[in-house]
Amino acid sequence: MLETIVQGVLLGGLYTLFALGQSLMFGVMRLTNTAQGDFIILGAFAVIAGTALFGDAPLLITLAVLPVAFGFGYALQRYVLNGTLGKDPLPSLVVTFGLSIVIQNLLLELFSADPRSIETGGLNTQGLRIGESLSIGVLPVIVLVIALAATAALQWLFANTALGRSFRAVSDDREIAELMGLNAKKVYALATAIAFVLIALAGALQGMRTTVSPSDGPLLLLFAFEAVIIGGMGSFWGTLAGAMILGITQQIGFRLDPGWGIWVGHLVFLAVLVVRPQGLFPKTR
């Protein structure tokens, strides 16, 4: 039982990274990015392509991909997604859904449908033995630590910096925020830029932990979405909690029957939607 929960928490760390970007973009501009999962996979393939081009230094290449992701996210929001925002949520859903299809097919064209992974020199198979019966992977622990740090950093950014204040102000009342001299389009672009750093990071770690293939995106989107909804839209600690709940219930499901894991996760998600549609911790501050 302890092992199941520990493995669930480790899995939850990964899901947190999948979901934080989604939570950030929704929190600041009520934009649901249905290409979230595909962008994560794109991030993984960016690192894979980098290692193929520049040699076998996955950590350095991941670090190099992050600022590229920042710029990419900024430009995407500034020149594409800003045009889809408005009272009607449909245009942004349609455009991101379209992007999802474009990315999947682009990756399929460039990399074929073969699953690939980022070679980490054995890091992904190293384990830590704790006590008699418990063994945990080194890489999942690293992922969990990064997820906790990213959540804390985002929460700090929102609560204590001028940028975070701008994020909350445009989220509360865009018109008045602009009246105060904020440029909402730039603020949105910065939010998406930060979200894309998290997305690229999530992709790189997913590629190191397991294999990725061009059609994996929608499933990752589903996990990200479930984590955000369970936790409550727009609260980062809520997103972390949602991801943990999803990870643990999936592990319990896997324990009951190897075919049940993801399904049990979905059941818990549906139960939360029925009982608490606003999520468990729906607070944005």
Add this chain to the structure above:
Amino acid sequence: MTALLSVHGLQAFYGDAQALFGVDVTLSQGEVVAIIGANGAGKSTLLKCLTGLVRAPREAIQFKGEAIGGLPPGEIVRRGLAMVPEGRRLFSSLSVEENLLIGGQSGRKGPWNLQRLYTLFPILAEKRNNPGTALSGGQQQMVALGRALMSNPDVLLCDELSLGLAPIVIREIYAAMPAITREGMTVVIVEQDVTMAQRVSQRIYCLQEGRVSLQGRSDALTREQISQAYFGL
């Protein structure tokens, strides 16, 4: 005296509906001007045109010798026009102090800062860490007023400061006006409360159905003139 702000033949539309039909208004440095009129007369629309929230033709609004009609709101506030919006509209997830700091975001220099606002409204210093929306109506109005002052504007536009407030609270808010205008800030107040508007302003414009129906010195206008201009009776 040369005009600090002049509005000339301003027409404004919401979609197909026309809200202003050729409005002329001029403001001189250091004046307090009241704009009165019934609901739907176009008072708020006029302020929204001045601050860029409603589209206006470029040349229709001249501020410090430049045409500013239709510029983005952020650009206009950087040039020195700030507004206290109708209904206060504080940022609900920001504390009192954060609301004020957002107002200072435009980076204009001047006498107004957190310290000075807290001296003017001591209650805000006490509640600086509370969420803006957890305050009473009057205190929220102080925050909204302070938020606009934080941008150190040349012209402060106040849209219905008295909306939904008790008379005693309204008097308390307006008691802060002398401290605001002392250094020559020009203030425009939009008011439903005609008596209050007449008392605090030097000049009055009355709008009726999108046109200026009366203008003059506040102390020279009679009740009859105003009610005729107000209701068009």
